[in-house]
Amino acid sequence: MKILTGQTALVTGASAGIGEALARKLAAEGVNLVLVARSQEKLEHLANELSQKHSVRCMPLVADLSQPHCGQALLQAVTSLDAKIDILVNNAGFGTYGHFESISPEAEQDEIAVNVAALVDLTHVFLPAMLQRGKGAVLNIASTAAFQPVPYLAVYAATKSFVLSFSEALWAEYKERGVHVVALCPSAVETSFISHLGDESVRGTSVFSKTLTPEHVADQALVALRGKKAIHIVGIKNWLMIMSLRFAPRAVVASAGAKMMRPVSGIK
Numbered sequence: 001m002k003i004l005t006g007q008t009a010l011v012t013g014a015s016a017g018i019g020e021a022l023a024r025k026l027a028a029e030g031v032n033l034v035l036v037a038r039s040q041e042k043l044e045h046l047a048n049e050l051s052q053k054h055s056v057r058c059m060p061l062v063a064d065l066s067q068p069h070c071g072q073a074l075l076q077a078v079t080s081l082d083a084k085i086d087i088l089v090n091n092a093g094f095g096t097y098g099h100f101e102s103i104s105p106e107a108e109q110d111e112i113a114v115n116v117a118a119l120v121d122l123t124h125v126f127l128p129a130m131l132q133r134g135k136g137a138v139l140n141i142a143s144t145a146a147f148q149p150v151p152y153l154a155v156y157a158a159t160k161s162f163v164l165s166f167s168e169a170l171w172a173e174y175k176e177r178g179v180h181v182v183a184l185c186p187s188a189v190e191t192s193f194i195s196h197l198g199d200e201s202v203r204g205t206s207v208f209s210k211t212l213t214p215e216h217v218a219d220q221a222l223v224a225l226r227g228k229k230a231i232h233i234v235g236i237k238n239w240l241m242i243m244s245l246r247f248a249p250r251a252v253v254a255s256a257g258a259k260m261m262r263p264v265s266g267i268k
Contacts, residue, residue, distance in 0.1 A: 002226040005030035008057075010078065010085045010126065012065060012118070013092030015042035017191030018141060021214035022089060022221050023050065029222070032057040034078055034085065037092070038064055059083065065092050066113040071121030085126045087225065090119040090163075091141045095156035097197035098263055108155045115159035120166065127170075127179065134178040137225050140167045142183040144233065147242045149250070150207075151258035164231070171230035182224045185242075186217045186234040201264035 009026050013019035015037035023033055027050040035043050035058060043060035051058040061077050063070055078085060093115040096103045123138055130136025143157075146164035150157035167183035174181060188194070190211040194202065202208050217234055224232035233239045245253055 004087070004222075004225070006032075007086035008032040008034065008083055009087035009089055010034040010036060010074075010122075011089040011091060012036045012063075012122070015039045015046065017193060018186075018189060018214045018217050018221075019089070019091040020046060021218035022091065025215075025218045025222055026087075027051075027054040027056050027058070030054065030056060031087070032059075032083070034059045034061060034081070034083060036061050036063050036065075036074065038062060057083075065118035066110040068113075068117075069121070070118050071123075071125040074122065075125040084129060086130070086136050088122060088126045088130075088136075088138045089141075089221075090122055090139070092118065093141065093159070095153060095193060095197055097153055097156075097199055097202055099152065100154055103155075111155055112159060115156070116162050119163060123170070127174075130179045131174070131177055136178065137180045137182070138167075138170065139221060139225055140181070140183045141221075142167065142185045142231075144185050144187045144238050144242060146183070146185060148245055149254045149257060150261060151254060152261040152263060168230045175228070180225070180228065182227065182230060182232055184217070184221050184224050184232050184234065185238070186212055186220070187238050188212065189214055189217055199263055202261075204264060206260050 009031050011019050011023050011033060014023050014035035023035055027033060035047055037043050040062045047058035047060045059081050063074055094111060096107050096111055119140060140163050142163040143160040145153060145157040146160035164183050167181055170181040188208045188211045191214055194208060220232060220234045233242060
């Protein structure tokens with residue numbers, strides 16, 4: 001088992017949901033933390049709690065990851081804290097749900113910026129130092145949605161497909177150089193992500209009717225970090241479902257997804 005104690009992890013989206021749960025798990029393992037999110041009050045409260053409870057260094061950094069060049073700004077902030085990042089957790093992200101033409105273009109551009117551009121940017125700025133040290137890890141939070149098109153979650157699923165492909169490529173590039181890159185792929189998780197989709201009827205779909213807990217996903221994230229695989233799918237049922245998709249025509253998969261995810265109200 002890989003020893004995480006004494007390392008420093010940067011976790012984006014750390015103020016709630018999977019990010020907060022993973023921060024708690026890492027702190028309990030003796031990992032120092034750089035906690036990144038937009039909510040200063042939540043970050044400071046969590047940082048104070050974890051540092052006192054687990055005697056680790058917890059550094060809150062407020063950042064809006066939808067802004068260009070956010071990675072360089074975070075690197076400068078981390079450098080000013082005299083910290084080095086051993087584990088990068090690209091967790092921050094959000095989704096948009098509904099008929100594509102009804103969703104705000106600005107919201108979807110921000111979604112792409114946070115889910116894709118910021119993830120790439122942060123990996124660009126923190127990976128080189130890991131390579132110089134010959135060790136490190138990058139954990140990218142993807143989704144089971146990454147393995148197929150998801151109508152009414154079209155942009156979200158597409159961003160997660162990018163995260164999955166990107167993670168697999170870097171895994172193959174760097175596995176012999178001491179840096180482990182892995183994509184964690186959970187199904188729906190009971191976090192504010194669901195309520196922020198803006199349509200509570202989404203809970204009536206088969207995809208969101210049953211959810212995982214953030215704590216369970218965080219436990220699986222630690223397994224992924226300690227492993228050697230490029231992809232870690234959360235749950236055997238999810239694994240079986242994803243494997244079966246490989247044998248189905250993509251048009252059939254997309255059409256089935258449309259039936260499963262169609263909003264209850266609005267255009268049919």
